[in-house]
Amino acid sequence: MKAGDELPPLTIPVTRTLIVAGALASRDYQDVHHDAEAAREKGSPDIFMNILTTNGLVGRYLTDHFGPRxxxxxxxxxxxxxxxxxxxxxxxxxxxxxxxxxxAVVRIVGANGIGHHVTGTVTVSLPEGAV
Known part of the structure; x- marks a missing residue:
């Protein structure tokens, strides 16, 4: 592994169930993450994913690639x-x-049909001998 290496992409279907389950699992009870009518009243066309779910998906992406250790x-x-x-x-x-x-430091981008949903960097410690 070296700087410039690209990780294989991970495609995640964004379902209503994923959004609601992620919000519940992270104890984020804001109505915009589970109630479409409330989300529309607040100016959103529908419910939307919370940052804690996104954070978990980013973590999954990296541990799927680098391994559970x-x-x-x-x-x-x-x-x-x-x-x-x-x-x-x-x-x-x-x-x-x-x-x-x-x-390793990895630059992350999560893109959807509108644009970049998430951007950032993650610092990962790899198991001995993995570098």
């Missing part, structure tokens, strides 16, 4: 275009830095 040391993400039901988010990553101590 990797450790996410720092997650610095920012939300952009909302993830609405019926869309698809494609996560992609590029390694920007690898150190001798087994740490």
């Amino acid at each position: 990797c450790t996410l040391r720092k997650v610095a993400i920012r939300l952009g275009a909302p993830n609405y039901p019926g869309d698809t988010m494609v996560l992609s990553g590029t390694v920007t830095e690898v150190t001798d101590d087994g740490t």
Whole structure:
């Protein structure tokens, strides 16, 4: 692994169930994550995914790639275009830095039909011998 390496993309169908289940699992009871009528009253066309669900999906993307023994040391993400039901988010990553101590920095982008839903970087410690 070296700087510039690209991770294979991960395609995630954004379903109403995923949005609601993610909000419930993270104890985010804001109505815009489960009540379409309330979301519309607040100016959104539908319910939308919360940042904690997005954060979990980013973590899954990296642990699926690097393996369950990797450790996410720092997650610095920012939300952009909302993830609405019926869309698809494609996560992609590029390694920007690898150190001798087994740490990698990965630039993450999660794009949907509107634009970039999530962007940021994640610092990952890899198991010994993985670099």
